[in-house]
Amino acid sequence: MRRMMAQAESYLDWNATAPLRPEAAAAMTETLGRWGNPSSVHRRGRAARQTIERAREAIAALLGDTDPGGVVFVSGGTEANHLALLGACRERVLVSAVEHDSVRAVVPTAEIIPVGPDGLVTLDLLDRLLSADRRPALVSVMYANNETGIIQPVAKIAAIARRHDALFHCDAVQAAGKLSLEAGAIGADLITMSAHKIGGPSGIGALVMTRQIDLAPLLRGGGQEYRRRAGTENLPGIAGFGAAAAAAAREISVYDRVAELRDRLEMEIAAIAPEAVVLGAAAPRLPNTSAIAVPGIAAETQVVALDLDGVMVSAGAACSSGKVGPSHVLAAMQVDPEIAASTIRVSLGWSSSEAEIAHFLRAWSFLYRRRRSVAERARAA
Amino acid sequence: MTSIVIEPRPRLSSDPAVNTPPIYLDNQSTTQVDPRVLEAMLPYFTEHYGNPHSTSHAYGRIAADAIENARGEVAALIHADPREIVFTSGATEANNLAIKGAAHFARAHPHHGQVRDHIVALQTEHKCVLESCKELEGEGFAVTYLPVEPNGLVSLDVLEAALSERTLLVSVMAAHNEIGVIQPLAEIGALCRPRGVLFHTDAAQAFGKIQLDVQAMKIDLMSISGHKIYGPKGVGALYIRRRPRVRLLPLIDGGGQERGLRSGTLPTPLCVGLGRAAAIAGPEMVEESERLRRLRDGLLRNLARRVPGLRVNGEVEQRLPGSLNLSFPEIPALTLIEAVPSIAISTGSACTSASAEPSYVLRALGLPDALANASIRIGLGRFTTAAEVDFAADALAAAVSRLTEQRDIPT
Numbered sequence: 001m002r003r004m005m006a007q008a009e010s011y012l013d014w015n016a017t018a019p020l021r022p023e024a025a026a027a028m029t030e031t032l033g034r035w036g037n038p039s040s041v042h043r044r045g046r047a048a049r050q051t052i053e054r055a056r057e058a059i060a061a062l063l064g065d066t067d068p069g070g071v072v073f074v075s076g077g078t079e080a081n082h083l084a085l086l087g088a089c090r091e092r093v094l095v096s097a098v099e100h101d102s103v104r105a106v107v108p109t110a111e112i113i114p115v116g117p118d119g120l121v122t123l124d125l126l127d128r129l130l131s132a133d134r135r136p137a138l139v140s141v142m143y144a145n146n147e148t149g150i151i152q153p154v155a156k157i158a159a160i161a162r163r164h165d166a167l168f169h170c171d172a173v174q175a176a177g178k179l180s181l182e183a184g185a186i187g188a189d190l191i192t193m194s195a196h197k198i199g200g201p202s203g204i205g206a207l208v209m210t211r212q213i214d215l216a217p218l219l220r221g222g223g224q225e226y227r228r229r230a231g232t233e234n235l236p237g238i239a240g241f242g243a244a245a246a247a248a249a250r251e252i253s254v255y256d257r258v259a260e261l262r263d264r265l266e267m268e269i270a271a272i273a274p275e276a277v278v279l280g281a282a283a284p285r286l287p288n289t290s291a292i293a294v295p296g297i298a299a300e301t302q303v304v305a306l307d308l309d310g311v312m313v314s315a316g317a318a319c320s321s322g323k324v325g326p327s328h329v330l331a332a333m334q335v336d337p338e339i340a341a342s343t344i345r346v347s348l349g350w351s352s353s354e355a356e357i358a359h360f361l362r363a364w365s366f367l368y369r370r371r372r373s374v375a376e377r378a379r380a381a
Numbered sequence: 382m383t384s385i386v387i388e389p390r391p392r393l394s395s396d397p398a399v400n401t402p403p404i405y406l407d408n409q410s411t412t413q414v415d416p417r418v419l420e421a422m423l424p425y426f427t428e429h430y431g432n433p434h435s436t437s438h439a440y441g442r443i444a445a446d447a448i449e450n451a452r453g454e455v456a457a458l459i460h461a462d463p464r465e466i467v468f469t470s471g472a473t474e475a476n477n478l479a480i481k482g483a484a485h486f487a488r489a490h491p492h493h494g495q496v497r498d499h500i501v502a503l504q505t506e507h508k509c510v511l512e513s514c515k516e517l518e519g520e521g522f523a524v525t526y527l528p529v530e531p532n533g534l535v536s537l538d539v540l541e542a543a544l545s546e547r548t549l550l551v552s553v554m555a556a557h558n559e560i561g562v563i564q565p566l567a568e569i570g571a572l573c574r575p576r577g578v579l580f581h582t583d584a585a586q587a588f589g590k591i592q593l594d595v596q597a598m599k600i601d602l603m604s605i606s607g608h609k610i611y612g613p614k615g616v617g618a619l620y621i622r623r624r625p626r627v628r629l630l631p632l633i634d635g636g637g638q639e640r641g642l643r644s645g646t647l648p649t650p651l652c653v654g655l656g657r658a659a660a661i662a663g664p665e666m667v668e669e670s671e672r673l674r675r676l677r678d679g680l681l682r683n684l685a686r687r688v689p690g691l692r693v694n695g696e697v698e699q700r701l702p703g704s705l706n707l708s709f710p711e712i713p714a715l716t717l718i719e720a721v722p723s724i725a726i727s728t729g730s731a732c733t734s735a736s737a738e739p740s741y742v743l744r745a746l747g748l749p750d751a752l753a754n755a756s757i758r759i760g761l762g763r764f765t766t767a768a769e770v771d772f773a774a775d776a777l778a779a780a781v782s783r784l785t786e787q788r789d790i791p792t
Contacts, residue, residue: 017432075470078645102635203648221509231473234615312438
């Protein structure tokens, strides 16, 4: 029974954006109260500079033992991906078929590294692509996919890239804060991070260099960020990012509980709808993400119906949620177009509760049963 | 007289009086977030944290509505249409996008076979404009760096003479970050439009402080900054004219946000902050300008009376109300700044304040290096009080006389 009353809201779209962590809010409020341009020589400027260096350390720490000096602050994951792919100035750029649009769009002539039906990069194809052409190359493969949560074998990719003297860039926007990320383990030369996916503010991100790399700047002007990124630093943003990174590192074990919630959600779905498919279930996945398809019920229909019930999920990447058209990620995995068109993304976060999962399941099973009975009546008629 | 030797740092740190925050007179570098702006922003950090591009659910739609409202507030302040505003990470990105984006589009799509590969910028533009131009030179574009008059203003005759059939874009800063002068924007627009030349203005310092009208001034592209107008850092905007249409290639591509011109998740609280800052600046501009002008003129009169040889750099009449650039002959600017730790002032652009080079802007005005190195920038702002200005004048005048005496003691 649906009742007309103050509606409970369940936010299950964490891969689009996460709420601000209180630690981040506190750090930002504090920084907003003692403004100053970090490049100014006077006291206020120097205090601002210190805040930035502390944030660099927290972010380097979240990635294991990287050098804080390698953290370059930018306006977000999209800009970081651009800086990596364009700034490295490699003649060849190879990107996986499931990358985020902010990687795919950067170099129009980029070569595509295919993925298998399991969503994982085909390692021997990558090896062959790199062997076939000896020009200096950059390989860009994301750590974990935003739509499916599938985790790539990044250490192996790094080894292949290294063998061919190629640079390896890894978009870790979705993985950071959800998995324990040690830069040594990824082996990437360049790592993209976004603050608003880990409980920091939007409008700030970083490109992290794990070793000295000559990067041509994307934005030119003042000499900020060691001449790699001009523009007055977004000081509260950086402070919030640093605080969020520190909190995320501290609370990484929360994701064990999130994984349990997610697994239970998938089991319940399978019980309600035996024909439901969890995409990428065969591959290693993020603990918080489910891409669920029920053939015959369009994703948009599900998203809208759930929204009316106060449950927020998405039909894929947020940035393209205004667009129609099939997901390039699912197409690359050779998912049947009918299944792809009926796939919704449910993504959880550190404060997701059992009540929210129950709310989702209630609303989802209601919509599922209604659609099914409509379909059966139509068949009978 | 040896008793007046100044020991700058050690003595200061043990003096509790100077550990109170210094008086902030560096408002060209950045400004304090107005509490009203902060108040508008806060709910979008906490309650309304949805991704504004996730329009399939309520969280996303609330954020998207807030951003559209902010876009309208920014547009209204310059008489533009909201659809002409693209949010960026700041004025540096807006300048890079305007100049490189226009150049790259023109090269990719020559108009009726007509090649436009020439850019005109003033020698005194902000570094991010000059560096963008330099990058384009490397790609085969021709750039003319126009000199300015000794008062910092562009000569319209010199500008007109620089324009040719190949000129694609003219970039002139609306109000200057170091010397505060305001360029004749309407006259420049009138020179550009009939020739089919795009007019870009870096209005990071001018937006929200002086009246700007993209229609009357025939401006095609305008860069805007949040943190220079009591809004947050990390956000800015580029005004891109729709009629006649200005086309750009994006610098940052991907999710296709901002009509494909600037991908990346929009920071809702920052956009809201920029919008609110613009909405506050509009109705308060006239009164605030008048107040700042009075304070500034008072400060200048006070200092001129007490500091022999004091010189104002840049046109006095046509300048931002809160802005001064002053030369104190024979007193190196950094020495003076160190001698007045109770005031936060700078030598010029914050981006280059760590470098020891004399300002290229003051050089372009024809100042000899010795004088350029003896120049400081003072920026009064919304939260500057008359008492603070008086205190600053006293502190500066006292420091100058101390330093002059010291200098005059034969060693």
